[in-house]
Amino acid sequence: MSFLQAVWLAWDTIRVQKLKSFFTVIGVTIGVTFLIAVVSIVGGMSRYMEDDLVGKLIAVNSFSLRARPDFQVGDATQAQRNEWRRRPRILATDIPPVAASLPPGILWAVESSDNLKVESPFGSPRRTQCSTVSLDWFTIKKMGVSQGRLMNAQEYAAGTPVVVIGQDVADHFFPNLNPIGRELRIQSIPYMVVGVADKQGSVFGQSLDKFVIAPERAPLNRWVNPHGVVDAMIVQGQDDASMREAIEAARATMRARRHLHPSQHDNFELETSDNALEFWNKTKSYLTMAGIALPTVGLVVGAIVIMNIMLVAVAERTREIGIRKSLGARRKDILNQFLVESATLATLGAALGVGLGIGFAKLIAAVSPLPAAVEIWSIFLGVGVGAGVGMIAGIYPASRAALLDPITAMRAET
Amino acid sequence: MSPNTLEAPLSETAERRAVTGVIGATPDPKWVIVTRGIKREYDMGGEVVRALRGVDVAIARNEYVAIMGPSGSGKSTLMNIIGCLDTPNAGEYWLNGQMVSTMSDDALARVRNKEIGFVFQTFNLLPRATALHNVELPLVYAGVSSDERKRRAKQALEKVQLDNRMDHRPNELSGGQRQRVAIARALVNDPSMLLADEPTGNLDSSTSEEIMRVFENLATTGQTVVMVTHEPDIAAHARRVVVLRDGLLSTDETREAYVARLGHGLPAV
Numbered sequence: 001m002s003f004l005q006a007v008w009l010a011w012d013t014i015r016v017q018k019l020k021s022f023f024t025v026i027g028v029t030i031g032v033t034f035l036i037a038v039v040s041i042v043g044g045m046s047r048y049m050e051d052d053l054v055g056k057l058i059a060v061n062s063f064s065l066r067a068r069p070d071f072q073v074g075d076a077t078q079a080q081r082n083e084w085r086r087r088p089r090i091l092a093t094d095i096p097p098v099a100a101s102l103p104p105g106i107l108w109a110v111e112s113s114d115n116l117k118v119e120s121p122f123g124s125p126r127r128t129q130c131s132t133v134s135l136d137w138f139t140i141k142k143m144g145v146s147q148g149r150l151m152n153a154q155e156y157a158a159g160t161p162v163v164v165i166g167q168d169v170a171d172h173f174f175p176n177l178n179p180i181g182r183e184l185r186i187q188s189i190p191y192m193v194v195g196v197a198d199k200q201g202s203v204f205g206q207s208l209d210k211f212v213i214a215p216e217r218a219p220l221n222r223w224v225n226p227h228g229v230v231d232a233m234i235v236q237g238q239d240d241a242s243m244r245e246a247i248e249a250a251r252a253t254m255r256a257r258r259h260l261h262p263s264q265h266d267n268f269e270l271e272t273s274d275n276a277l278e279f280w281n282k283t284k285s286y287l288t289m290a291g292i293a294l295p296t297v298g299l300v301v302g303a304i305v306i307m308n309i310m311l312v313a314v315a316e317r318t319r320e321i322g323i324r325k326s327l328g329a330r331r332k333d334i335l336n337q338f339l340v341e342s343a344t345l346a347t348l349g350a351a352l353g354v355g356l357g358i359g360f361a362k363l364i365a366a367v368s369p370l371p372a373a374v375e376i377w378s379i380f381l382g383v384g385v386g387a388g389v390g391m392i393a394g395i396y397p398a399s400r401a402a403l404l405d406p407i408t409a410m411r412a413e414t
Numbered sequence: 415m416s417p418n419t420l421e422a423p424l425s426e427t428a429e430r431r432a433v434t435g436v437i438g439a440t441p442d443p444k445w446v447i448v449t450r451g452i453k454r455e456y457d458m459g460g461e462v463v464r465a466l467r468g469v470d471v472a473i474a475r476n477e478y479v480a481i482m483g484p485s486g487s488g489k490s491t492l493m494n495i496i497g498c499l500d501t502p503n504a505g506e507y508w509l510n511g512q513m514v515s516t517m518s519d520d521a522l523a524r525v526r527n528k529e530i531g532f533v534f535q536t537f538n539l540l541p542r543a544t545a546l547h548n549v550e551l552p553l554v555y556a557g558v559s560s561d562e563r564k565r566r567a568k569q570a571l572e573k574v575q576l577d578n579r580m581d582h583r584p585n586e587l588s589g590g591q592r593q594r595v596a597i598a599r600a601l602v603n604d605p606s607m608l609l610a611d612e613p614t615g616n617l618d619s620s621t622s623e624e625i626m627r628v629f630e631n632l633a634t635t636g637q638t639v640v641m642v643t644h645e646p647d648i649a650a651h652a653r654r655v656v657v658l659r660d661g662l663l664s665t666d667e668t669r670e671a672y673v674a675r676l677g678h679g680l681p682a683v
Binding site: 002005012016319320322323324325326327328329330331332333406407410 | 494497499500519520523524526527528532534538539540542551552554555556557599603
């Protein structure tokens with residue numbers, strides 16, 4: 001008997017007892033549903049974290065020199081937090097020596113930010129993140145403008161009170177107006193809007209378009225940090241290797257400036273996208289483990305259920321097996337019949353689980369900020385796992401069926 | 415073998431003796447079944463039951479034979495062995511020139527599929543399958559293609575005048591029709607012999623007659639038929655009647671001799 005015939009026969013058997021078949025495979029279905037849902041959600045979050053979040057917040061091949069980590073690594077101890085708090089801040093005077101130590105061809109910029117009161121005649125006052133940055137900041141961030149222009153070199157040099165604003169800021173303070181050339185007050189000091197930045201989108205439902213950026217010498221500087229202090233220096237290499245080289249150069253300079261003994265740890269942070277992803281990678285490994293362990297429990301239970309039902313099926317169909325054997329079915333034919341039936345049953349259950357899992361992932365994506373990305377390989381994995389579970393669960397019942405004696409089997413009272 | 419007390423011994427007895435007597439010799443192709451000293455014992459919870467105690471039977475092509483015997487005579491055991499559903503503990507069984515008594519389970523399955531068409535007392539049709547599909551089953555295990563299977567199954571159903579009931583399931587058919595489906599299934603793979611086990615046991619007398627007519631037609635067209643029964647009037651349809659008693663061949667005679675014995679009021683079995 002060919003494989004296709006066996007599948008057809010199995011399908012026929014399953015078709016006539018739909019409800020029983022459904023309950024048989026429910027364990028496998030639930031297992032695969034969760035497998036797909038978890039893989040999709042972890043996959044979606046992963047893509048989101050790596051491409052969107054970190055990509056948007058930290059420029060490619062860049063690192064930042066700052067007093068303490070900007071991206072909190074989740075499991076920091078209280079002692080560590082205290083140590084971070086005690087660290088000296090990065091000084092404006094630290095910047096030129098560090099910049100000088102960097103390999104040639106490396107871009108760098110400084111930035112400092114705070115939430116400040118912003119006002120305009122057209123919208124209610126609102127606290128908004130305001131930053132002062134130096135010349136190459138927009139280049140490193142690959143941020144352009146959708147209206148107006150960026151600040152020019154003279155404005156940076158002179159500290160002219162001009163700002164580039166985010167799309168949301170433009171919409172709020174200048175509804176239905178062209179903001180270019182209009183006045184925006186920050187802590188009561190007037191600034192002229194020269195540009196509106198490209199839309200940056202959002203992460204976890206938080207808009208990335210709520211910002212105001214001024215040149216580093218603008219009056220805003222007084223508000224974002226104490227005099228002579230900067231939040232961070234951001235540095236961008238041409239590629240990963242040159243970034244690593246730049247990190248080590250910056251580290252050496254900073255340690256020398258702070259007179260750190262070789263046994264002492266850095267009392268500053270050199271943060272790359274890896275640091276930001278470190279927490280995520282840890283979380284992801286836990287999620288993946290849970291995402292595999294929990295469905296596995298479901299699948300094991302599912303396999304036991306299928307095995308039991310197949311044993312019942314073999315008992316119920318003892319006579320059929322006897323008849324088939326009397327007509328020339330070999331052990332292999334009977335074995336295949338029940339194995340294929342078990343595998344087909346489980347595969348259908350798994351396919352149902354894949355559908356439900358995708359639906360579940362989409363539902364979660366729709367009602368929560370968690371994103372979901374259905375991986376094609378996870379569909380094959382889900383169905384493959386289902387078929388495998390069915391096969392394994394079917395081995396024992398099928399071999400019992402195959403070994404039945406035709407005479408006894410035909411005499412069975414069923 | 416107990417002595418045959420009647421006249422008209424089987425005409426070919428000497429010839430049969432010759433073929434059953436020589437251990438290990440491949441029989442002439444004219445013989446479909448040759449058994450030589452077949453023994454079968456069962457272990458029933460420590461007690462050994464000797465179902466067959468050395469049976470020599472030779473059945474030639476185109477014969478129509480009834481195997482009779484009271485319950486416990488070993489006729490079911492003999493039928494299982496002849497039908498390749500069981501193997502003897504001792505002795506040889508040659509089916510259509512092949513020594514089958516030492517074959518493995520799977521090889522026996524092959525032989526059942528190719529050489530034997532079974533007809534059972536309880537029909538043994540698959541309840542969920544249509545008549546056509548039931549008839550196709552042996553061809554499925556013979557590896558025949560789907561189109562060819564359908565064609566041959568239809569042909570077989572035509573032979574038993576059931577081509578108008580092809581798409582019916584067994585529960586939509588009468589007992590006689592079911593048995594005819596079973597006969598079509600038995601014939602579909604062109605077996606060397608039709609092996610019927612109490613084929614009329616579950617049928618009323620008029621339907622039994624109908625089935626016997628089908629058997630008669632098949633025998634006339636050259637099909638070898640072996641029928642196991644305990645009913646003398648059913649056995650009387652066969653051309654030759656073999657009677658077993660206590661695991662041994664008791665009589666082996668022509669229909670005429672058997673009927674004559676019945677007519678004389680002698681014990682049938």
